[in-house]
Amino acid sequence: MPGCCLWGSAPPAPSGERKGAGWLELLLLLLLILSGWVLTQQPVGCPRVCECFVEEKTVKCANQNLTEVPPDLPRDVQNLFLTGNRLRDLSSGAFPSEPLLELRNLSLRGNQLEQVGAEAFARLPNLKQLDLSQSALLWVSPMAFGNASSPLEELRLSNSLYNYSVVAAIAELLQRGIFQNLKHLDLSSNGLVSLPPGIFSRLPSLQHLDLHNNSLVSLRDVSFGALHQLQRFDLGDNALKRLRNDTLAQLRGLPWLTRLDLGRNAWVCDCGIEDLARWLKESDQVEAKEALKCSEPEEKQNSSLVSLPISGLECLEPDDDQTQLQTSYVFLGIVLALIGAIFLLVLYLNRKGIKKWMYNIRDACRDHMEGYHYRYEINADPRLTHLSSNSDV
Numbered sequence: 001m002p003g004c005c006l007w008g009s010a011p012p013a014p015s016g017e018r019k020g021a022g023w024l025e026l027l028l029l030l031l032l033i034l035s036g037w038v039l040t041q042q043p044v045g046c047p048r049v050c051e052c053f054v055e056e057k058t059v060k061c062a063n064q065n066l067t068e069v070p071p072d073l074p075r076d077v078q079n080l081f082l083t084g085n086r087l088r089d090l091s092s093g094a095f096p097s098e099p100l101l102e103l104r105n106l107s108l109r110g111n112q113l114e115q116v117g118a119e120a121f122a123r124l125p126n127l128k129q130l131d132l133s134q135s136a137l138l139w140v141s142p143m144a145f146g147n148a149s150s151p152l153e154e155l156r157l158s159n160s161l162y163n164y165s166v167v168a169a170i171a172e173l174l175q176r177g178i179f180q181n182l183k184h185l186d187l188s189s190n191g192l193v194s195l196p197p198g199i200f201s202r203l204p205s206l207q208h209l210d211l212h213n214n215s216l217v218s219l220r221d222v223s224f225g226a227l228h229q230l231q232r233f234d235l236g237d238n239a240l241k242r243l244r245n246d247t248l249a250q251l252r253g254l255p256w257l258t259r260l261d262l263g264r265n266a267w268v269c270d271c272g273i274e275d276l277a278r279w280l281k282e283s284d285q286v287e288a289k290e291a292l293k294c295s296e297p298e299e300k301q302n303s304s305l306v307s308l309p310i311s312g313l314e315c316l317e318p319d320d321d322q323t324q325l326q327t328s329y330v331f332l333g334i335v336l337a338l339i340g341a342i343f344l345l346v347l348y349l350n351r352k353g354i355k356k357w358m359y360n361i362r363d364a365c366r367d368h369m370e371g372y373h374y375r376y377e378i379n380a381d382p383r384l385t386h387l388s389s390n391s392d393v
Protein backbone atom coordinates (compact mmCIF):
# COMPACT_ATOMS: atom_id res chain seq x y z
CA MET A 1 0.00 0.00 0.00
CA PRO A 2 2.84 2.51 0.17
CA GLY A 3 2.68 3.61 -3.43
CA CYS A 4 -1.07 4.33 -3.34
CA CYS A 5 -0.86 7.27 -1.00
CA LEU A 6 1.17 9.71 -2.96
CA TRP A 7 -1.72 12.01 -3.81
CA GLY A 8 -5.02 12.52 -1.94
CA SER A 9 -4.51 10.61 1.29
CA ALA A 10 -1.25 12.20 2.31
CA PRO A 11 -1.47 12.99 6.03
CA PRO A 12 -2.28 16.67 6.57
CA ALA A 13 0.93 17.80 8.24
CA PRO A 14 0.72 21.58 8.55
CA SER A 15 4.43 22.06 8.61
CA GLY A 16 5.11 19.83 5.57
CA GLU A 17 2.14 21.03 3.46
CA ARG A 18 3.96 23.59 1.34
CA LYS A 19 6.75 21.17 0.72
CA GLY A 20 4.24 18.43 -0.34
CA ALA A 21 2.45 20.77 -2.74
CA GLY A 22 5.79 21.64 -4.29
CA TRP A 23 6.53 17.99 -4.90
CA LEU A 24 3.09 17.51 -6.41
CA GLU A 25 3.58 20.36 -8.88
CA LEU A 26 6.95 19.02 -9.88
CA LEU A 27 5.51 15.56 -10.41
CA LEU A 28 2.63 16.90 -12.50
CA LEU A 29 5.04 18.88 -14.61
CA LEU A 30 7.23 15.83 -15.11
CA LEU A 31 4.21 13.78 -16.11
CA LEU A 32 3.13 16.44 -18.59
CA ILE A 33 6.56 16.64 -20.16
CA LEU A 34 6.81 12.86 -20.29
CA SER A 35 3.40 12.40 -21.93
CA GLY A 36 4.21 15.19 -24.39
CA TRP A 37 7.45 13.49 -25.29
CA VAL A 38 5.74 10.14 -25.69
CA LEU A 39 3.10 11.70 -27.95
CA THR A 40 5.63 13.35 -30.24
CA GLN A 41 7.69 10.18 -30.40
CA GLN A 42 4.78 7.98 -31.42
CA PRO A 43 3.66 7.84 -35.05
CA VAL A 44 0.69 9.99 -35.95
CA GLY A 45 -1.90 7.29 -35.34
CA CYS A 46 -2.47 4.36 -37.63
CA PRO A 47 -4.72 4.34 -40.70
CA ARG A 48 -8.03 2.68 -39.86
CA VAL A 49 -7.65 -0.28 -42.24
CA CYS A 50 -4.01 -0.97 -41.37
CA GLU A 51 -2.05 -2.76 -38.70
CA CYS A 52 0.85 -0.80 -37.30
CA PHE A 53 3.81 -2.37 -35.56
CA VAL A 54 5.46 0.53 -33.81
CA GLU A 55 8.71 -1.09 -32.82
CA GLU A 56 9.30 -2.69 -36.21
CA LYS A 57 8.20 0.54 -37.95
CA THR A 58 6.04 -1.65 -40.10
CA VAL A 59 2.57 -0.91 -41.48
CA LYS A 60 0.45 -3.60 -43.10
CA CYS A 61 -2.68 -2.75 -45.03
CA ALA A 62 -3.27 -6.03 -46.85
CA ASN A 63 -6.37 -7.18 -48.76
CA GLN A 64 -8.51 -4.15 -47.92
CA ASN A 65 -9.72 -3.26 -51.42
CA LEU A 66 -7.81 0.02 -51.08
CA THR A 67 -7.83 2.10 -54.25
CA GLU A 68 -5.26 4.57 -53.01
CA VAL A 69 -2.36 4.78 -50.58
CA PRO A 70 -3.71 5.72 -47.10
CA PRO A 71 -2.85 9.41 -46.66
CA ASP A 72 -2.35 9.25 -42.87
CA LEU A 73 0.60 6.88 -42.72
CA PRO A 74 2.99 7.20 -39.79
CA ARG A 75 5.83 9.49 -40.86
CA ASP A 76 8.53 7.13 -39.69
CA VAL A 77 7.32 3.97 -41.43
CA GLN A 78 10.13 1.78 -42.77
CA ASN A 79 8.26 -1.22 -44.15
CA LEU A 80 4.95 -0.69 -45.89
CA PHE A 81 2.86 -3.58 -47.17
CA LEU A 82 -0.06 -2.66 -49.42
CA THR A 83 -0.46 -6.15 -50.86
CA GLY A 84 -3.63 -7.50 -52.43
CA ASN A 85 -5.49 -4.23 -52.79
CA ARG A 86 -6.97 -2.49 -55.82
CA LEU A 87 -4.53 0.26 -56.58
CA ARG A 88 -4.63 0.81 -60.33
CA ASP A 89 -2.80 4.04 -60.95
CA LEU A 90 0.18 5.35 -59.10
CA SER A 91 1.02 8.90 -60.04
CA SER A 92 3.13 11.68 -58.57
CA GLY A 93 0.48 12.37 -55.91
CA ALA A 94 0.07 8.76 -54.81
CA PHE A 95 2.19 9.11 -51.67
CA PRO A 96 1.76 11.82 -49.01
CA SER A 97 3.21 15.18 -50.04
CA GLU A 98 5.46 15.13 -46.99
CA PRO A 99 8.12 12.62 -48.07
CA LEU A 100 8.30 9.30 -46.23
CA LEU A 101 11.97 9.72 -45.53
CA GLU A 102 12.48 6.42 -43.76
CA LEU A 103 10.53 4.12 -46.04
CA ARG A 104 12.83 1.34 -47.22
CA ASN A 105 10.62 -1.55 -48.08
CA LEU A 106 7.45 -1.15 -50.14
CA SER A 107 5.29 -4.01 -51.37
CA LEU A 108 2.50 -3.41 -53.85
CA ARG A 109 2.31 -7.08 -54.74
CA GLY A 110 -0.99 -8.42 -56.00
CA ASN A 111 -2.63 -5.12 -56.77
CA GLN A 112 -4.28 -4.51 -60.11
CA LEU A 113 -1.64 -1.94 -60.84
CA GLU A 114 -1.85 -0.77 -64.46
CA GLN A 115 -0.03 2.53 -64.60
CA VAL A 116 2.94 4.00 -62.81
CA GLY A 117 3.29 7.66 -63.68
CA ALA A 118 6.18 10.10 -63.58
CA GLU A 119 7.54 10.85 -60.09
CA ALA A 120 5.34 8.13 -58.53
CA PHE A 121 8.18 6.98 -56.25
CA ALA A 122 10.04 10.28 -56.15
CA ARG A 123 8.76 11.09 -52.64
CA LEU A 124 10.41 7.98 -51.23
CA PRO A 125 14.06 9.02 -51.25
CA ASN A 126 15.33 5.99 -49.30
CA LEU A 127 13.41 3.20 -50.96
CA LYS A 128 15.57 0.07 -51.16
CA GLN A 129 13.15 -2.73 -51.93
CA LEU A 130 10.15 -2.45 -54.21
CA ASP A 131 7.80 -5.29 -55.04
CA LEU A 132 5.40 -4.75 -57.95
CA SER A 133 4.80 -8.44 -58.64
CA GLN A 134 1.43 -9.84 -59.68
CA SER A 135 0.27 -6.70 -61.44
CA ALA A 136 -1.04 -6.01 -64.93
CA LEU A 137 1.21 -3.13 -65.85
CA LEU A 138 0.36 -1.42 -69.11
CA TRP A 139 2.57 1.60 -68.67
CA VAL A 140 5.48 2.60 -66.47
CA SER A 141 6.91 6.06 -66.87
CA PRO A 142 10.68 6.19 -67.39
CA MET A 143 10.52 9.08 -64.90
CA ALA A 144 8.74 7.03 -62.22
CA PHE A 145 11.69 7.43 -59.85
CA GLY A 146 12.28 11.05 -60.73
CA ASN A 147 15.45 12.36 -62.20
CA ALA A 148 17.91 11.81 -59.37
CA SER A 149 19.85 8.61 -58.80
CA SER A 150 17.88 6.05 -56.81
CA PRO A 151 19.11 3.97 -53.86
CA LEU A 152 16.92 1.06 -54.95
CA GLU A 153 18.55 -2.34 -54.37
CA GLU A 154 15.78 -4.74 -55.24
CA LEU A 155 13.06 -4.49 -57.87
CA ARG A 156 10.53 -7.27 -58.27
CA LEU A 157 8.41 -7.39 -61.40
CA SER A 158 7.41 -11.03 -61.46
CA ASN A 159 4.24 -11.80 -63.39
CA SER A 160 3.41 -8.14 -63.71
CA LEU A 161 3.97 -7.00 -67.28
CA TYR A 162 0.81 -7.02 -69.35
CA ASN A 163 2.41 -7.02 -72.80
CA TYR A 164 5.54 -6.10 -74.72
CA SER A 165 4.77 -2.35 -74.80
CA VAL A 166 5.50 -2.06 -71.10
CA VAL A 167 8.73 -4.04 -71.48
CA ALA A 168 10.04 -1.27 -73.69
CA ALA A 169 9.07 1.29 -71.03
CA ILE A 170 10.80 -0.73 -68.29
CA ALA A 171 13.89 -0.99 -70.49
CA GLU A 172 13.93 2.78 -70.90
CA LEU A 173 13.60 3.23 -67.13
CA LEU A 174 16.46 0.79 -66.43
CA GLN A 175 18.65 2.43 -69.04
CA ARG A 176 18.43 5.88 -67.52
CA GLY A 177 21.42 5.10 -65.36
CA ILE A 178 19.70 6.03 -62.08
CA PHE A 179 19.88 2.50 -60.61
CA GLN A 180 23.54 2.36 -59.72
CA ASN A 181 22.79 0.32 -56.57
CA LEU A 182 20.33 -2.20 -57.94
CA LYS A 183 21.41 -5.68 -56.85
CA HIS A 184 18.40 -7.86 -57.58
CA LEU A 185 16.07 -7.61 -60.56
CA ASP A 186 13.20 -10.06 -60.91
CA LEU A 187 11.51 -10.22 -64.31
CA SER A 188 10.32 -13.81 -64.03
CA SER A 189 6.95 -15.20 -65.20
CA ASN A 190 6.22 -12.44 -67.69
CA GLY A 191 5.85 -14.46 -70.89
CA LEU A 192 8.77 -12.57 -72.42
CA VAL A 193 9.71 -13.88 -75.88
CA SER A 194 12.54 -11.43 -76.41
CA LEU A 195 14.25 -8.60 -74.59
CA PRO A 196 15.14 -5.08 -75.67
CA PRO A 197 18.86 -5.28 -76.60
CA GLY A 198 20.28 -2.74 -74.15
CA ILE A 199 17.95 -3.35 -71.22
CA PHE A 200 20.76 -4.46 -68.87
CA SER A 201 23.40 -2.03 -70.05
CA ARG A 202 23.39 0.35 -67.06
CA LEU A 203 23.03 -1.79 -63.95
CA PRO A 204 26.61 -1.97 -62.69
CA SER A 205 25.75 -3.44 -59.25
CA LEU A 206 23.37 -6.15 -60.35
CA GLN A 207 24.12 -9.45 -58.61
CA HIS A 208 20.99 -11.47 -59.26
CA LEU A 209 19.00 -11.40 -62.49
CA ASP A 210 15.89 -13.56 -62.58
CA LEU A 211 14.32 -14.31 -65.96
CA HIS A 212 12.93 -17.75 -65.21
CA ASN A 213 9.51 -18.93 -66.45
CA ASN A 214 9.42 -16.72 -69.53
CA SER A 215 9.31 -17.75 -73.20
CA LEU A 216 12.73 -16.55 -74.29
CA VAL A 217 13.73 -18.22 -77.55
CA SER A 218 17.10 -16.64 -78.11
CA LEU A 219 19.55 -14.35 -76.36
CA ARG A 220 21.46 -13.41 -79.45
CA ASP A 221 20.62 -9.69 -79.44
CA VAL A 222 20.68 -9.06 -75.70
CA SER A 223 23.81 -7.75 -74.05
CA PHE A 224 24.84 -8.94 -70.57
CA GLY A 225 28.43 -7.84 -70.82
CA ALA A 226 27.98 -4.79 -68.56
CA LEU A 227 26.73 -6.81 -65.57
CA HIS A 228 30.16 -7.06 -64.02
CA GLN A 229 28.84 -7.96 -60.55
CA LEU A 230 26.43 -10.66 -61.69
CA GLN A 231 26.57 -13.78 -59.51
CA ARG A 232 23.28 -15.45 -60.15
CA PHE A 233 21.36 -15.64 -63.44
CA ASP A 234 18.11 -17.60 -63.74
CA LEU A 235 17.14 -18.61 -67.26
CA GLY A 236 15.33 -21.83 -66.38
CA ASP A 237 11.88 -22.65 -67.79
CA ASN A 238 12.29 -20.75 -71.02
CA ALA A 239 12.27 -21.80 -74.69
CA LEU A 240 15.97 -21.42 -75.46
CA LYS A 241 17.13 -23.61 -78.35
CA ARG A 242 20.83 -22.83 -78.41
CA LEU A 243 23.34 -20.29 -77.19
CA ARG A 244 25.76 -18.81 -79.68
CA ASN A 245 29.41 -18.04 -79.41
CA ASP A 246 28.91 -14.33 -78.72
CA THR A 247 26.46 -15.02 -75.88
CA LEU A 248 28.80 -17.65 -74.44
CA ALA A 249 31.67 -15.20 -74.65
CA GLN A 250 29.65 -12.63 -72.69
CA LEU A 251 28.79 -15.17 -69.99
CA ARG A 252 32.38 -16.33 -69.80
CA GLY A 253 33.42 -12.72 -69.27
CA LEU A 254 31.39 -12.27 -66.08
CA PRO A 255 33.90 -12.93 -63.31
CA TRP A 256 31.47 -13.57 -60.42
CA LEU A 257 28.85 -15.56 -62.27
CA THR A 258 28.68 -18.96 -60.61
CA ARG A 259 24.99 -19.77 -60.53
CA LEU A 260 23.67 -19.82 -64.06
CA ASP A 261 20.45 -21.83 -64.37
CA LEU A 262 19.74 -23.04 -67.91
CA GLY A 263 17.42 -25.90 -66.99
CA ARG A 264 14.13 -26.81 -68.59
CA ASN A 265 14.70 -25.17 -71.96
CA ALA A 266 14.11 -26.47 -75.49
CA TRP A 267 17.70 -27.30 -76.46
CA VAL A 268 18.08 -28.46 -80.05
CA CYS A 269 20.95 -30.93 -80.17
CA ASP A 270 22.21 -30.48 -83.71
CA CYS A 271 25.51 -29.08 -84.92
CA GLY A 272 24.50 -25.60 -83.65
CA ILE A 273 24.73 -26.79 -80.04
CA GLU A 274 28.39 -27.82 -80.30
CA ASP A 275 29.76 -24.54 -78.94
CA LEU A 276 27.42 -24.72 -75.94
CA ALA A 277 28.26 -28.38 -75.32
CA ARG A 278 31.98 -27.65 -75.47
CA TRP A 279 31.59 -24.72 -73.07
CA LEU A 280 29.47 -26.76 -70.66
CA LYS A 281 32.16 -29.41 -70.39
CA GLU A 282 34.80 -26.94 -69.31
CA SER A 283 32.77 -24.28 -67.43
CA ASP A 284 31.66 -24.37 -63.83
CA GLN A 285 29.35 -21.38 -64.13
CA VAL A 286 26.29 -23.52 -64.87
CA GLU A 287 24.28 -25.02 -62.04
CA ALA A 288 23.31 -28.69 -62.37
CA LYS A 289 24.66 -28.88 -65.91
CA GLU A 290 24.28 -32.68 -65.97
CA ALA A 291 20.53 -32.15 -65.82
CA LEU A 292 20.37 -30.18 -69.10
CA LYS A 293 18.54 -32.30 -71.68
CA CYS A 294 17.98 -32.14 -75.43
CA SER A 295 14.38 -31.74 -76.49
CA GLU A 296 15.04 -32.10 -80.22
CA PRO A 297 15.69 -34.04 -82.45
CA GLU A 298 13.57 -36.97 -81.37
CA GLU A 299 16.38 -39.53 -81.34
CA LYS A 300 18.43 -37.30 -79.01
CA GLN A 301 15.51 -36.41 -76.74
CA ASN A 302 16.41 -36.62 -73.05
CA SER A 303 20.10 -37.14 -73.71
CA SER A 304 22.31 -34.98 -71.60
CA LEU A 305 23.94 -31.93 -73.18
CA VAL A 306 27.25 -32.52 -71.44
CA SER A 307 27.49 -36.03 -72.84
CA LEU A 308 27.04 -34.97 -76.47
CA PRO A 309 29.97 -35.33 -78.85
CA ILE A 310 31.29 -31.86 -79.51
CA SER A 311 31.68 -32.39 -83.22
CA GLY A 312 29.98 -34.30 -85.99
CA LEU A 313 26.42 -33.61 -84.89
CA GLU A 314 23.94 -33.41 -87.71
CA CYS A 315 22.78 -29.99 -88.87
CA LEU A 316 19.01 -29.97 -88.65
CA GLU A 317 18.29 -26.32 -88.99
CA PRO A 318 20.74 -24.06 -90.75
CA ASP A 319 19.88 -20.97 -88.72
CA ASP A 320 17.16 -20.47 -86.19
CA ASP A 321 15.86 -17.20 -87.60
CA GLN A 322 15.95 -18.44 -91.17
CA THR A 323 14.48 -21.82 -90.39
CA GLN A 324 10.87 -20.84 -90.25
CA LEU A 325 11.09 -18.86 -93.46
CA GLN A 326 12.86 -21.71 -95.20
CA THR A 327 10.41 -24.27 -93.90
CA SER A 328 7.55 -22.21 -95.26
CA TYR A 329 9.28 -21.88 -98.65
CA VAL A 330 9.83 -25.62 -98.80
CA PHE A 331 6.21 -26.18 -97.89
CA LEU A 332 5.05 -23.75 -100.57
CA GLY A 333 7.26 -25.51 -103.13
CA ILE A 334 5.82 -28.91 -102.25
CA VAL A 335 2.26 -27.62 -102.49
CA LEU A 336 2.93 -26.02 -105.88
CA ALA A 337 4.57 -29.19 -107.20
CA LEU A 338 1.61 -31.24 -106.01
CA ILE A 339 -0.87 -28.95 -107.71
CA GLY A 340 1.21 -29.16 -110.91
CA ALA A 341 1.32 -32.95 -110.75
CA ILE A 342 -2.43 -33.22 -110.23
CA PHE A 343 -3.00 -30.88 -113.15
CA LEU A 344 -0.81 -32.98 -115.41
CA LEU A 345 -2.52 -36.15 -114.24
CA VAL A 346 -5.93 -34.70 -115.01
CA LEU A 347 -4.68 -33.68 -118.44
CA TYR A 348 -3.33 -37.15 -119.06
CA LEU A 349 -6.48 -38.92 -117.96
CA ASN A 350 -8.60 -36.71 -120.18
CA ARG A 351 -6.26 -36.88 -123.13
CA LYS A 352 -8.93 -38.28 -125.49
CA GLY A 353 -11.50 -35.73 -124.52
CA ILE A 354 -8.91 -33.01 -124.84
CA LYS A 355 -7.84 -34.23 -128.23
CA LYS A 356 -11.47 -34.17 -129.36
CA TRP A 357 -11.93 -30.78 -127.87
CA MET A 358 -8.82 -29.51 -129.61
CA TYR A 359 -10.07 -30.84 -132.94
CA ASN A 360 -13.40 -29.18 -132.33
CA ILE A 361 -11.69 -25.89 -131.63
CA ARG A 362 -9.51 -26.28 -134.66
CA ASP A 363 -12.52 -26.99 -136.87
CA ALA A 364 -14.39 -24.09 -135.39
CA CYS A 365 -11.43 -21.87 -136.04
CA ARG A 366 -11.08 -23.09 -139.54
CA ASP A 367 -14.78 -22.48 -140.26
CA HIS A 368 -14.50 -19.08 -138.77
CA MET A 369 -11.37 -18.26 -140.68
CA GLU A 370 -12.90 -19.45 -143.90
CA GLY A 371 -15.94 -17.28 -143.29
CA TYR A 372 -13.71 -14.37 -142.59
CA HIS A 373 -11.61 -15.02 -145.61
CA TYR A 374 -14.73 -15.15 -147.76
CA ARG A 375 -16.00 -11.86 -146.44
CA TYR A 376 -12.63 -10.31 -146.91
CA GLU A 377 -12.60 -11.40 -150.51
CA ILE A 378 -16.00 -9.87 -151.06
CA ASN A 379 -14.92 -6.62 -149.44
CA ALA A 380 -11.74 -6.61 -151.45
CA ASP A 381 -13.51 -7.03 -154.78
CA PRO A 382 -13.23 -3.56 -156.42
CA ARG A 383 -16.30 -4.07 -158.53
CA LEU A 384 -18.49 -4.71 -155.57
CA THR A 385 -17.07 -1.75 -153.69
CA HIS A 386 -17.76 0.43 -156.61
CA LEU A 387 -21.27 -0.90 -156.77
CA SER A 388 -21.99 -0.22 -153.16
CA SER A 389 -20.53 3.28 -153.24
CA ASN A 390 -22.59 4.06 -156.32
CA SER A 391 -25.74 2.82 -154.80
CA ASP A 392 -25.27 5.30 -151.95
CA VAL A 393 -25.41 8.26 -154.22
Ligand SMILES: *[C@@H]1O[C@H](CO)[C@@H](O)[C@H](O)[C@H]1NC(C)=O
Nearest residue numbers: 049062063064065066085086
Ligand atom coordinates in the same frame (compact mmCIF):
# COMPACT_ATOMS: atom_id res chain seq x y z
C1 LIG B 1 -13.33 -6.57 -51.00
O1 LIG B 1 -14.26 -6.72 -52.05
C2 LIG B 1 -14.78 -8.03 -52.17
C3 LIG B 1 -15.68 -8.12 -53.39
O2 LIG B 1 -16.17 -6.88 -53.75
C4 LIG B 1 -15.55 -8.40 -50.90
O3 LIG B 1 -16.04 -9.71 -50.99
C5 LIG B 1 -14.61 -8.29 -49.72
O4 LIG B 1 -15.32 -8.51 -48.51
C6 LIG B 1 -13.97 -6.91 -49.66
N1 LIG B 1 -12.98 -6.89 -48.60
C7 LIG B 1 -12.92 -5.96 -47.68
C8 LIG B 1 -11.88 -6.11 -46.66
O5 LIG B 1 -13.69 -5.00 -47.66
Ligand SMILES: *[C@@H]1O[C@H](CO)[C@@H](O)[C@H](O)[C@H]1NC(C)=O
Nearest residue numbers: 078079104105106107128129
Ligand atom coordinates in the same frame (compact mmCIF):
# COMPACT_ATOMS: atom_id res chain seq x y z
C1 LIG C 1 11.18 -6.21 -46.83
O1 LIG C 1 10.10 -7.14 -46.82
C2 LIG C 1 10.43 -8.44 -47.27
C3 LIG C 1 9.18 -9.26 -47.31
O2 LIG C 1 8.62 -9.42 -46.05
C4 LIG C 1 11.50 -9.01 -46.35
O3 LIG C 1 11.88 -10.29 -46.83
C5 LIG C 1 12.69 -8.10 -46.30
O4 LIG C 1 13.64 -8.59 -45.38
C6 LIG C 1 12.28 -6.70 -45.89
N1 LIG C 1 13.42 -5.82 -45.98
C7 LIG C 1 13.77 -5.04 -44.99
C8 LIG C 1 14.95 -4.15 -45.24
O5 LIG C 1 13.19 -5.03 -43.94
Ligand SMILES: *[C@@H]1O[C@H](CO)[C@@H](O)[C@H](O)[C@H]1NC(C)=O
Nearest residue numbers: 118119143146147148149176
Ligand atom coordinates in the same frame (compact mmCIF):
# COMPACT_ATOMS: atom_id res chain seq x y z
C1 LIG D 1 16.88 15.41 -65.74
O1 LIG D 1 18.29 15.56 -65.64
C2 LIG D 1 18.92 15.92 -66.85
C3 LIG D 1 20.41 15.97 -66.65
O2 LIG D 1 20.78 15.60 -65.38
C4 LIG D 1 18.37 17.27 -67.31
O3 LIG D 1 18.95 17.59 -68.56
C5 LIG D 1 16.85 17.17 -67.47
O4 LIG D 1 16.34 18.44 -67.82
C6 LIG D 1 16.23 16.70 -66.20
N1 LIG D 1 14.80 16.51 -66.43
C7 LIG D 1 13.87 16.89 -65.56
C8 LIG D 1 12.46 16.61 -65.95
O5 LIG D 1 14.14 17.41 -64.49
Ligand SMILES: *[C@@H]1O[C@H](CO)[C@@H](O)[C@H](O)[C@H]1NC(C)=O
Nearest residue numbers: 137138139162163164165166
Ligand atom coordinates in the same frame (compact mmCIF):
# COMPACT_ATOMS: atom_id res chain seq x y z
C1 LIG E 1 -0.51 -3.67 -75.03
O1 LIG E 1 -1.82 -3.51 -74.53
C2 LIG E 1 -2.34 -2.21 -74.71
C3 LIG E 1 -3.72 -2.17 -74.07
O2 LIG E 1 -4.49 -3.28 -74.40
C4 LIG E 1 -2.43 -1.88 -76.21
O3 LIG E 1 -2.87 -0.56 -76.40
C5 LIG E 1 -1.04 -2.04 -76.82
O4 LIG E 1 -1.09 -1.84 -78.22
C6 LIG E 1 -0.49 -3.43 -76.53
N1 LIG E 1 0.86 -3.53 -77.05
C7 LIG E 1 1.30 -4.60 -77.73
C8 LIG E 1 2.72 -4.56 -78.18
O5 LIG E 1 0.58 -5.55 -77.96
Ligand SMILES: *[C@@H]1O[C@H](CO)[C@@H](O)[C@H](O)[C@H]1NC(C)=O
Nearest residue numbers: 159188189190191192213214
Ligand atom coordinates in the same frame (compact mmCIF):
# COMPACT_ATOMS: atom_id res chain seq x y z
C1 LIG F 1 4.78 -18.87 -65.06
O1 LIG F 1 4.34 -17.67 -65.67
C2 LIG F 1 2.95 -17.60 -65.91
C3 LIG F 1 2.65 -16.27 -66.56
O2 LIG F 1 3.45 -16.05 -67.66
C4 LIG F 1 2.18 -17.74 -64.61
O3 LIG F 1 0.78 -17.73 -64.86
C5 LIG F 1 2.57 -19.03 -63.93
O4 LIG F 1 1.93 -19.10 -62.68
C6 LIG F 1 4.08 -19.08 -63.74
N1 LIG F 1 4.44 -20.37 -63.20
C7 LIG F 1 5.16 -20.47 -62.10
C8 LIG F 1 5.47 -21.86 -61.67
O5 LIG F 1 5.56 -19.51 -61.48
Ligand SMILES: *[C@@H]1O[C@H](CO)[C@@H](O)[C@H](O)[C@H]1NC(C)=O
Nearest residue numbers: 244245246248272274275278
Ligand atom coordinates in the same frame (compact mmCIF):
# COMPACT_ATOMS: atom_id res chain seq x y z
C1 LIG G 1 32.95 -20.63 -81.40
O1 LIG G 1 34.17 -20.48 -80.69
C2 LIG G 1 34.99 -21.64 -80.70
C3 LIG G 1 36.19 -21.38 -79.82
O2 LIG G 1 36.33 -20.06 -79.50
C4 LIG G 1 35.39 -21.96 -82.13
O3 LIG G 1 36.17 -23.13 -82.15
C5 LIG G 1 34.12 -22.20 -82.94
O4 LIG G 1 34.45 -22.43 -84.29
C6 LIG G 1 33.21 -21.01 -82.84
N1 LIG G 1 31.95 -21.34 -83.49
C7 LIG G 1 31.40 -20.60 -84.42
C8 LIG G 1 30.09 -21.06 -84.95
O5 LIG G 1 31.92 -19.57 -84.84
Ligand SMILES: *[C@@H]1O[C@H](CO)[C@@H](O)[C@H](O)[C@H]1NC(C)=O
Nearest residue numbers: 293297298299300301302303
Ligand atom coordinates in the same frame (compact mmCIF):
# COMPACT_ATOMS: atom_id res chain seq x y z
C1 LIG H 1 11.81 -37.98 -72.46
O1 LIG H 1 11.34 -37.80 -71.13
C2 LIG H 1 9.97 -37.47 -71.04
C3 LIG H 1 9.62 -37.21 -69.60
O2 LIG H 1 10.51 -37.76 -68.74
C4 LIG H 1 9.14 -38.62 -71.62
O3 LIG H 1 7.77 -38.31 -71.59
C5 LIG H 1 9.57 -38.88 -73.04
O4 LIG H 1 8.88 -39.99 -73.56
C6 LIG H 1 11.06 -39.11 -73.11
N1 LIG H 1 11.46 -39.23 -74.52
C7 LIG H 1 12.30 -40.16 -74.97
C8 LIG H 1 12.59 -40.15 -76.44
O5 LIG H 1 12.83 -40.94 -74.21
